[in-house]
Amino acid sequence: MKPGIHPDYHPVVYRDRAANFAFLTRSTRTSEQTIEWEDGRTYPVIDVEISSASHPFWTGKSRMIDTAGRVEKFYARYGRK
Template sequence: MKQGIHPESYRFVIFKDMSNGVSFLSRSTAPTKETAQWEDGNEYPLIKLEISNTSHPFYTGKNVLVDTAGRIDKFNKRYAKKA
């Protein structure tokens, strides 16, 4: 393994899945300005996630289709076969 290419400033960070509200504590070097209180009473930096293993269809086994702003309808109209 190459020396000196990995960061050494790992710290505990709370990752919060915003789609279902599940949080977990892990180590990271990702920068953030927000903080939150964890179950142990300590305050840690907070990183908000759009999706995690608790909400991703691959891990949950549920196929969830999120249609924001009618993207699927726009796609179907644009590429529909003209009769």
């Protein structure tokens, strides 16, 4: 790799406050906030709104969608053949 052209790639903690879940990974993002991780070191922390711990696809708690209403609306607009 050429020196001086790549962004700083360092350990960062991503935290999902809704699910009380955090994970340590590497990223080019940074933050002024820090957190002390399980290994005793301090890392920058980035808060996210949704992660695999709170996303409906991964948790299995998906919403029910009113498909019958959509189908009836389609038939009302375009008719049945």
